[in-house]
Amino acid sequence: TDYDTSDRLYFEPLTYEDVMSVIEAEQQSGTVLGVIVSLGGQTPLKLADRLPAELILGTRAESIDLAEDRDRWNALCSQLEIPQPAGGTASEITEALEICGRIGYPALVRPSYVLGGRAMEIVYSDDDLASAMVALSSLGSLGREGGLSSERPVLVDRFLEDATEVDVDAIRDASGEVIIGGIMEHVEEAGVHSGDSACVIPPVTLGAGTLAVIEDYTRRIAEALGVIGLINVQFAVKRSTVAGDSVPTPDAAQVFVIEANPRASRTVPFVAKATGVPLVKVAARVMAGATLSELRIDGTLPDAVQGDHIAVKEAVLPFRRFPKADAVLGPEMRSTGEVMGIDLSFGLAFAKSQLAAGDRMPTSGTVFMSLADRDKPTGLRAAKHFAELGFEIAATTGTAEFFKKEGCSVSLVVAKVGSEEGEEAEDGLDAVELLEAGRIDLVVNSPRGRGPRADGGYIRAAAGLHNVPLLTTASAALAAANGIAETLAHEPVVRSLQEYHAGVRRP
Structure with missing residues (x-):
């Protein structure tokens, strides 16, 4: 969409009728050699089988459908002997329940032929699955596009939680x-x-x-x-x-x-x-x-840069503008942009990416951690690293018990929001009240399952309300700890992209 790059620009909807109108308009000026459908995301890709086959440049419509059609794709992977998560396709709830009965929970449920992970959901029980199927049917948000059918089924796959x-x-x-x-x-x-x-x-x-x-x-x-x-x-x-x-x-x-x-x-x-x-x-x-x-x-395809730099892409998330939205990340895309950090170590590159995304990581203070069981081993590594950097560690009861058992000191044990009366805690304030009081500088809250995923909603909302950096995975917490350590040990250096492309080596 740059007038200095394109000879002509058309600002039209990406529909079959509008694209054909553009092609016909161009044919008035000469022969149209072809149309590229694979550089504009999912929407033009869905038009490939309707446009004149002789005009499609690059991958053919038949190959596109082979990748999109779940049954054909599964058969192809089986033929190639490339493993896939167990799963199947369903156009009604009974079929979906049968698949989950075979592959087990948790399962990832998603509609076919949509963009941006829209309407994807991770389900943990038959009730979750039934709710997801209703949302995907003619009663839900996809109903205006035809709901579910044998031509447009739901994809149900085993969700690999620890991958x-x-x-x-x-x-x-x-x-x-x-x-x-x-x-x-x-x-x-x-x-x-x-x-x-x-x-x-x-x-x-x-x-x-x-x-x-x-x-x-x-x-x-x-x-x-x-x-x-x-x-x-x-x-x-x-x-x-x-x-x-x-x-x-x-x-x-x-x-x-x-x-x-x-x-x-x-x-x-x-x-x-x-x-x-x-x-x-x-x-x-x-x-x-x-x-x-x-x-x-002819020089169009150079060799990849030979240097020691590491690049990190980070998403820009809009939660500060939507304080009532839960900031937990999942299979449905929620970001509104992307930024990039680049340096000679992963820690510095990650720290730069966070800064570019608008989240300045603290260099001192208190880190509050509330982790799902599967995240506790990785969270423990992050907590020990934070402690080595001089941070105080506050944690919910279960997380604190795990940390203490593994030799990591916890300065403050906090009851979860909405915890039962009498649950052990060393402070009368819960996590939300600590955030309101300005006593927490970084929040790490990793949800798992429908219960815990809903549990931390109050904490995540309070972090957004009070502009406290929030991380929702233990792996991101570990990356942040590494980034803070690198930032404290080395002054960040600004280099142009051209300098990195010329090849920058570590001292």
Whole structure:
């Protein structure tokens, strides 16, 4: 949408009728060689099967449908022997209940063919599932678009709660060559929409063996789909820990593919800035018929930057403008923008990304922590790091007991909001009252399940009301602790993107 880039701009709705009107208008001036549908998100992708097939540049409509149609996609992954989370498709509640009876809870329920994770929900019981199915039916928000049907079913998949999510952007040309643009490790847990999760390139906790599996799966999927141009593939990495150690081992992992989108992802500009490779320009040339080999020769496709920098993409969230909205992150996208932090260590890059997103991390004071059971081992590492930096630790009863048992000092034990009378606490104030009194400088509240996820709503709302930084995953808390430590130890350095692209090395 830049007049200095485009010869002509049309500001029209992305509907079949309007797109055909634009094509007909252009045909008055000469021959239209083709239309690119894979650089505008999900909406133009859905038009691919209605536009003239001979005009579609890049990945064909048949390949797009192969990735979107859940039954065909499942069959393809089985043929390629690439693992997926167990699941199925349902167009009514009885089918969904049957699937969950087979795969177990928690499950991720989502409509097919929608953008931004809209109407996705993680369900933990039959009652949750029934409520989600009603919301997705003609009675809910998607009813205006036709509700549920065999052509537009609900996707029900086992939700991998303890997994790390990974995004991959790649380009394949007509000759079959594939280049991996970037592999991004998400900071937040799997189940947080990729548009809301911070992610880092290159990955900082995944081992070479795991990365090799991810690259192999990406290449095989791109080949099987017949992609010409960009493809984004999302994976969940389920890692195991060594006995007695809460830190997952880098390569003791199983890699599951979540989905593939034969189009440009919102992460492409971030990857291009981090690596110095103009992915969109390369993809456009590939879709117009060039090969990657030809683009290397003419200089359009340079090698990725060889430097020591680490880049972090962070989401900009609107919760301060909507104080009544619960700030917990989930599978439905809620961010309104993205920023990027870049430096020579993950901690400094993460700290810069938080600052750019409007969340200045404290360098002293009290950290309040209320964690779900599964987050306590990672939260313990974060709490110990905060304590080493001189922070006081306040925690709810269950979290405090776990920390103390593992040798981490807790300065203040706080009863949860709405706790039963007599629940042990060392202060008469609950977490909300402590926030109101200005005694908390950072909140870490990780929800799990329908109960705990609802439990912390008051705490998260109070943090937003009083402008106290809020983190809703233990992994983000650990990243924040690392960032604060790096900021205290090293003065942040401002460098231009061009300097990083020239290659910056650690001293």
